[in-house]
Amino acid sequence: DAGVIQSPRHEVTEMGQEVTLRCKPISGHDYLFWYRQTMMRGLELLIYFNNNVPIDDSGMPEDRFSAKMPNASFSTLKIQPSEPRDSAVYFCASSLLQGAAEAFFGQGTRLTVV
Amino acid sequence: TQLLEQSPQFLSIQEGENLTVYCNSSSVFSSLQWYRQEPGEGPVLLVTVVTGGEVKKLKRLTFQFGDARKDSSLHITAAQPGDTGLYLCAGATGSGAGSYQLTFGKGTKLSVIP
DSSP: OOOOEEEOSEEEEOTTOOEEEEEEOOTTOOEEEEEEEETTTEEEEEEEEETTEEEEOTTOOSTTEEEEEEETTEEEEEESSOOGGGOEEEEEEEEOSSTTOOOEEOOOEEEEEO | OOOOEEEOSEEEEETTOOEEEEEEOSSOOSEEEEEEEOTTSOOEEEEEEOSTTOEEEETTEEEEEOTTSSEEEEEESSOOGGGOEEEEEEEEEOOSTTTOEEEEOOOEEEEEEO
């Protein structure tokens, strides 16, 4: 398996535009996580899915953020409209259904909103 | 919300020195993981500790889980420039479907100077 695949690696967009980040988890993993990483706040959990169902979205900062997982091999995180304070590195991770399961991270999407 | 405090936030040492970084919380975790992150990449798992008081060694790295499963430490012996990176601890809660969550600390940024 190629690991968790995220696209794009870098995204620069203007304030107000819609941004869509994509993630392909490792095949067979039951959990998918979306994290955001900044210098100030570290790695923050935004939302996670179990078997394609959103379980906890309490970390989603605002209604401008939405995430979907239409099937076991694909998830999206959408920001509409984007704002400069959304600039960060967004990571997707997946893991197996186990209490101490390792989270496998993608390489991240560096988002810059100007 | 479980909070994990990592200290120190930054650490710069000379090659060959020993160091310890800490991860503390007021919450009890079912397991605790340590990750290392290099620039431009996602975090990569180093170790998982599950049992209170557990000690695990990975070459020059020694990981310890506190007896009460609320804190952990990472000790590096004879640090090398290749150890440079961001060290993140992550506490896991829940183990059943729909309850599993992994919460990260902000990390310790380690620089080992040749």
